[in-house]
Amino acid sequence: ALQVSAFAKGPDPTDQSIRAQKGPFAVQQQSVAAQSGRAFNRGTVYYPTDTSQGTYGAVAVIPGFLEPEFTTSWYGPTLASYGFVVITLEPNSITDFPEPRSNQLLAAVDWLANESPVKDRVDPNRLAVMGHSMGxxxxxxxxxxxxxxxxxxxxxxxxxxxxxxxxxxxxxxxxADNDVIAPTFMHADPFYESLKGNQNQGYLKLKGADHFTTNGYTATVTKFAVSWLKRFVDDDTRYSQFLCPAPSPDASFVSFKVGCPV
Ligand code: 9J3
Structure with missing residues (x-):
């Protein structure tokens, strides 16, 4: 098949395949202990075992206020199984506000690419960040x-x-449409309004969902998160079809907005 990007990996995706909790790559994991002098706390690295297809993009994930690592840990094995090196983090303090969490994310992706035991698997030029709530x-x-x-x-x-x-x-x-902790009208909506004039910005609003819905696997979050990471971290335009034209709402989401084309 035509290679769309030097970084594209895995079989041609279908709308069904990218909703699965496990993608095509076998995954191993390794605990990361806290280390003094390091800007982030402990965590867990999840990585594809396959070393035959070049380097992977890397993603750091941090949870929200009062949340330990395990609350968002499902992203580790799931995203790694689609072809990314992922670190899920325990915040330095569970009471950290967003600012220190941003520094922990940046330090973690830098560490993954340059110092971690899996650095040889990581492309230092293809890094991404994720987080829940204050994360x-x-x-x-x-x-x-x-x-x-x-x-x-x-x-x-x-x-x-x-x-x-x-x-x-x-x-x-x-x-999430029923989020009363970070109501979208106060947070996600104005955040997207401020972003959307720039290229390649998107906004998925889940349906019948609360503040914690994204802390567990759902098919819809997997589909959109995998598509976004594949499209922009791997430059894999095979995933553009899942983002543009913007899919119409279904039982799982009330809206998806994106500046097409992506
Ligand atoms: O990280 C979060 O879940 C934010 C929740 C929140 O309302 O914090 C207010 C102190």
Missing amino acids: GGGTLLAASKNPALKAAIPLAPWNMSSNFSDVTVPTLIIG
């Missing part, structure tokens, strides 16, 4: 601080300031 605010702040990131995915994001108009990193906000 989603941290995700947006990290994208603002480091425009060289290839993708950002804030999950039910919460932040004091709503102006992210300086973010040029391709960012997919995932909000």
